[in-house]
Amino acid sequence: WDFAAGSLIITEAGGRITDAQGKRYNLMMKNIAASNGKIHKHMMKILNE
Numbered sequence: 001w002d003f004a005a006g007s008l009i010i011t012e013a014g015g016r017i018t019d020a021q022g023k024r025y026n027l028m029m030k031n032i033a034a035s036n037g038k039i040h041k042h043m044m045k046i047l048n049e
Contacts, residue, residue, distance in 0.1 A: 019031060020047060
């Protein structure tokens with residue numbers, strides 16, 4: 001639940017949140033990746049190299 005408020009702010013601002021592998025985010029995840037949305041796909045590629 002620590003990410004709940006932040007995830008709302010990010011998504012309402014047009015950002016994107018997933019897990020480290022790019023799977024859909026849920027509140028029970030321990031690790032997340034968040035971006036402005038525009039760079040998310042590229043960021044995930046770099047993180048998973």
